């Protein structure tokens with residue numbers, strides 16, 4: 656794939672250490688969790704899952720190529736969008752965070768879900784924009800096609816997944832607050848959402864806030880998408896930089912700026928933002 660690798664001119668700052676403590680990875684049954692939530696809603700003025708503020712300005716949501724995403728993704732791309740080092744980090748994270756009997760939603764998916772091959776999950780549902788790609792994905796039990804920039808509502812039941820994944824795709828969402836609210840809705844309490852990304856993108860299809868940002872600001876953007884929706888835990892950030900990137904001094908000097916424009920000899924940097932649906936209504 657001719658995905659454009661963007662080495663940002665901005666500084667790569669060290670992310671603050673995670674201050675969240677994930678709650679139990681185990682989930683109650685869908686029935687019990689939904690009854691519980693409904694009961695609580697009738698008793699308490701719960702705002703769980705509501706968008707309480709917008710993260711992006713209108714200009715921040717714009718794309719250089721405003722044509723329909725469906726036509727952009729009409730041709731199947733049966734390629735890997737990031738390198739093996741990135742994918743190894745991602746699969747290890749999934750192994751660590753997703754229980755083996757989980758029901759998983761792979762949002763903005765393609766022909767590969769990067770799940771650990773040795774783990775059998777209860778159900779994996781895929782979503783994307785290209786049916787040929789999704790039909791080739793051996794991990795999916797079911798898939799559906801939907802343009803999330805046209806409509807964000809997912810035709811999926813409340814509290815029906817233990818994990819929602821979004822791999823190297825969050826930069827294409829024009830209404831991320833609404834999509835994250837839907838992610839919250841379909842997650843069971845205690846369920847995890849893992850959003851991973853690198854510095855590659857289809858530049859013309861990434862929103863301005865992402866395109867014009869740095870590694871640090873993009874990570875913070877995803878953190879803010881979670882925080883915009885009531886009821887997620889404080890997001891954790893996982894960052895794994897290839898050795899060559901680590902050697903670039905984190906300063907504002909011209910040499911650092913120039914080095915960051917060069918393709919990385921060390922491979923694709925790995926970033927993930929992780930949050931859980933809280934048990935407690937907010």
Ligand SMILES: C[S@@+](CC[C@H](N)C(=O)[O-])C[C@H]1O[C@@H](n2cnc3c(N)ncnc32)[C@H](O)[C@@H]1O
Nearest residue numbers: 724736763764765783784802803804822824827
């Ligand atoms: C770089 S690919 C990543 C695919 C997959 N997650 C992976 O790891 O290989 C970006 C994906 O985002 C999805 N996508 C882009 N724009 C979208 C939109 N408006 N609505 C839904 N999905 C979209 C496409 O299906 C596309 O496969």
